[in-house]
Amino acid sequence: MPATHPRQQVDTRQRILDVAERLVQSRGFKGFSYADVAAELGITKASLHYHFPGKAELGEALIVRYGARFMDALEELDGRVSDPRAKLEGYAGLYAGVLRGKRMCLCGILAAEYETLPPPMRAAVVRFFDENEVWLARVLAQGRSDATLSFDGSPSEAAQAIISGLEGAMLVARPYDDLARFQSAAARLLSGLST
Amino acid sequence: MPATHPRQQVDTRQRILDVAERLVQSRGFKGFSYADVAAELGITKASLHYHFPGKAELGEALIVRYGARFMDALEELDGRVSDPRAKLEGYAGLYAGVLRGKRMCLCGILAAEYETLPPPMRAAVVRFFDENEVWLARVLAQGRSDATLSFDGSPSEAAQAIISGLEGAMLVARPYDDLARFQSAAARLLSGLST
DNA sequence: GTCTATAGGCAGATAGAC
DNA sequence: GTCTATCTGCCTATAGAC
DSSP: OOOOOOOOHHHHHHHHHHHHHHHHHOOOOGGGHHHHHHHHHTTTTHHHHSSSSSSSHHHHHHHHHHHHHHHHHHHHHHOOOOOOOOHHHHHHHHHHHHHTTTTOOOHHHHHHHHHSSOOOHHHHHHHHHHHHHHHHHHHHHHHHHTSBBBSSHHHHHHHHHHHHHHHHHHHHHHHTTHHHHHHHHHHHHHHHBBB | OOSSHHHHHHHHHHHHHHHHHHHHHHHHHHGHHHHHHHHHSSSSSHHHHHSSSSSSHHHHHHHHHHHHHHHHHHHHHHHHHOOOOHHHHHHHHHHHHHHHOOOOOOOHHHTTTGGGSSSHHHHHHHHHHHHHHHHHHHHHHHHHTTSSOOOOOOOOOEEEOOOHHHHHHHHHHHHHHHHHHHHHHHHHHHHHHHH
């Protein structure tokens, strides 16, 4: 089966996304420029515009890819472990992995810049949080039904608290460059759900 | 007792800080410009540079004033209520008040932009979190000693979890423009500390 | 696909008159 | 203290050659 796109173009597109993703996760969407990405890849700014017409389209593509990868990781987690409690630990571990790379969650940092984002990017950020909430709520509901987890309120509410708790833990841990600070807060979040 | 500075200058300086503070809390530090502030106050950009030589100095002054006001509010809270549990609710209420004004915590949004901040601003952001942690840890220690609160680990660790939990709850609630979402997460954070 | 060249705008900042 | 005028630099984006 032939590739649907010329290989070189696809590779360049992915490399652009890789560099831009790292820059956004560390410096924010307004904190990086086409010039930054171009310089790092050894190409020109004009070439970037061939792959992504504008910064808004690049930003949207970043969120879509990031969200898809995150969902893939959650599916992989579903296949690997069945215990709800272990799934939650795996979920927190995904965040820890991001922070280990000195990065903030892409959608967490974009949430901070939400007011200045173009509407398509705003919608994609909210979609990311919604998808996470759905996955977490399912795990929480399962855990409650088999009595491995215990919590007040609806699974969705509890899921929202986990998401915001982990995002906040990343946000604050990063200035301190202190992974343990994140781990401590994350463990505390999940321990409240144990039976 | 005469004012140490001419009244008009002081007022202008405060009005600059007021406008800039609101802009940073909604759009971020890189999301506003001297032109924005000047236009809103009906003065010129050049006048702003008289009061604050550069954006870095303006930003630092913003954090210092914000932190001082926050600490004042905590002192007022200490004088008004004595029950540790009520103090924590009052603490979360301060965050809720900020969010009600469609704003993010100043230092929370600056934490997201941390990598791009000038060093003096970085130090001031960390100082803000540290001061909050000290206050919270004292309340938590008191609550544990009089058995009105219960938690694992050190008061400082628990304090860090509260700060990051509330910051994250604001961060995520804002794209949804949903105060209830924040309140739900905040209540869940504090309920885990009750006896 | 990638380049050179450039447009057009906005950013932070300064000089100097009043 | 505030103004006008201006500078320099970086930004996103486009035109058109190769």
